[in-house]
Amino acid sequence: MPLASVSRPASMREHAYTALRDAIVTGGLEPGARLRDAELEEWLGVSRTPIREAIARLEQAGLVRTRRAKATEVAPLDEREAFAAQRIAAALHELAMRDGALQLTSEDLSEMTSANRAFAEALDARDVDGALRADDAFHAVAVRASANPLLPGLLESVTPLLRRLERARFGSLDGRNSVAAHAEIIRRCSAGDAAGAAEAVRENWLTLERLLAR
Structure with missing residues (x-):
């Protein structure tokens, strides 16, 4: 090995x-x-x-x-299982943002902005691992702000399966679409639009299936 x-x-x-x-x-x-x-x-x-x-x-x-x-x-990479995990992850991150958006501080928003910048830089460098780490860091802010003690464990049970498939997405320029999506999430959080931010997060997590179906 x-x-x-x-x-x-x-x-x-x-x-x-x-x-x-x-x-x-x-x-x-x-x-x-x-x-x-x-x-x-x-x-x-x-x-x-x-x-x-x-x-x-x-x-x-x-x-x-x-x-x-x-x-x-x-295990072999099963796209159907990965897409099922993706839908669960999307729902969990939507919940985290819905509960956490109004709790975000200016420091939290700065952390999300920095994570999105690192995400964009990693995509430019074709650094798949760096892009995934930055994406995780971006979404972790809302999970932390939600103060829901069950969310981290639930996300850990589905995210690794999804991340195997996401590596293909971030290996292409399609991943750049998430940079703009992240910026929109930050904008809605800054405006105090928790429902809009939650919906934007859900859509962001559901993009992979559409990308791979093309």
Whole structure:
């Protein structure tokens, strides 16, 4: 398993999950790749227990599957599942903005503007990972402002599956459409239009299916 070494956070369980999730989402672990405990232990530097816990979470998220004889492998990219995850993510982010828009401070709006600038720069540089990080940072502001403790966990259960598919979108100039969409969301938030901002967020998250259908 020729993957780069990874740094370890305090929680070995979270470390194993994050490293495997990111490797699958970015393509470091390709669809069909076998996930063998011994190899993962050597790569991640953790014991089998957190690895198995991480794989269980990844299986629930649709990124991993267990075949006959308990062989575990990276799941194929299923566009129908990804689009289903996209609709859930759109609804959750719409809820976050509807609840959080009126709680946003000037510092929050500045953070969103900076994230959108970084997003645009990453797209110009064809930096897919950077674009996804900036997009996440942009939308995370409203999630945080909503103060809904369930939203982060719910989003984590659907976003990785969607992000696998989104890499194709941000690898093209079509991703530039989201820069303007982000700017419109910021404008509506600044105007105190929570309902309009929520609707704009929902539309922003639903663009991927239309882009890939073309």
